[in-house]
Amino acid sequence: MGSEWEWKFHDERVTIRNNVWFDQYTQKGGDAVDFFRYFYGESEEQAAAMLLNCSVADLEKLPARSPPIPSRPKQEEPKQLEIPLAHGNMRRVFAYLCQTRGIDPEVVSAFARKGLLYESASHHNAIFVGQDEQGKIRHLHARGTLTGSHFRQTLPGSEKEYSFHWQGANGKLYAFEAPVDMLSFISLHPEGWQKHSYVALCGVSAAPIHHLLETQPQLEEVTLCLDSDEAGHNAARRIADELLREWNVTVSAEFPNQKDWNDELLANHQEESESMTMTM
Numbered sequence: 001m002g003s004e005w006e007w008k009f010h011d012e013r014v015t016i017r018n019n020v021w022f023d024q025y026t027q028k029g030g031d032a033v034d035f036f037r038y039f040y041g042e043s044e045e046q047a048a049a050m051l052l053n054c055s056v057a058d059l060e061k062l063p064a065r066s067p068p069i070p071s072r073p074k075q076e077e078p079k080q081l082e083i084p085l086a087h088g089n090m091r092r093v094f095a096y097l098c099q100t101r102g103i104d105p106e107v108v109s110a111f112a113r114k115g116l117l118y119e120s121a122s123h124h125n126a127i128f129v130g131q132d133e134q135g136k137i138r139h140l141h142a143r144g145t146l147t148g149s150h151f152r153q154t155l156p157g158s159e160k161e162y163s164f165h166w167q168g169a170n171g172k173l174y175a176f177e178a179p180v181d182m183l184s185f186i187s188l189h190p191e192g193w194q195k196h197s198y199v200a201l202c203g204v205s206a207a208p209i210h211h212l213l214e215t216q217p218q219l220e221e222v223t224l225c226l227d228s229d230e231a232g233h234n235a236a237r238r239i240a241d242e243l244l245r246e247w248n249v250t251v252s253a254e255f256p257n258q259k260d261w262n263d264e265l266l267a268n269h270q271e272e273s274e275s276m277t278m279t280m
Helices: 032-040 044-052 056-061 091-100 105-113 179-188 207-215 230-246 261-279
Strands: 004-009 012-017 020-023 028-030 117-119 126-131 137-143 152-154 172-176 197-200 221-224 250-253
Touching: 004 152, 020 032, 028 032, 032 044, 091 105, 091 117, 091 126, 105 117, 105 179, 137 179, 172 179, 172 207, 179 197, 179 261, 197 207, 207 230, 221 230, 230 250
Parallel strands: 172 197, 172 221, 221 250
Antiparallel strands: 004 012, 012 020, 020 028, 117 126, 126 137, 137 152
16 A cells, blocks of 8 residues: 655645545546646657656557456555554644744644644654544544654545544634644634634545534534635635535635735734834
């Protein structure tokens, strides 16, 4: 079983597993040939030539092969979600989220106390936990905590409808692209935050929102808080149309002034720091 990785192409997030890919924003995917055609505008022949490291003319010189005899597709066994062992403390995760990312320590502590966030023993990654209605872990998203690290991965075997979330008692649900954005938004709007529901899509699939609307009948208002770029705006429109077709809810969008909600939080901290300096 191969691991699942994420590749950033401009503002798009592309999931890659073995020789197949899936664009989280456009909800399109394919194989290696499709990859070169979709992202680099190559023809099918040019894409094949690039993969074989030859020219299109060389392709025509290759001996013709008889078409393969169709065979029954292999049934891929369901991947088992392996839960990383927890470290004895969360010092690195707290330092990364609170000092580097500017997230409120009380918010981080609230999620840690509920078992929704911990530090892995092996690589000291921040592990964002998604649980089902019985408290069973069904989704794990890892984020590197080392300075300059861009590592992030939804662990194989995760079920996307159970992604990292907080369940409140009232009718409001806020949806984000990434766990760090979700915690940043809560830090920016801390008053009574526990009464609302929040979900990190770990991409832009609407599956986690559908699941929460199905299992939490009190939810009646969804706010899409995606990135403030063309891809995020397009994804918000797509998800809003999808939700309005299938659910009796109101849907709105709220975008940060910066690129994403963590950038917004850091900019807010910077303004507060400069304001304090001026008054001294």
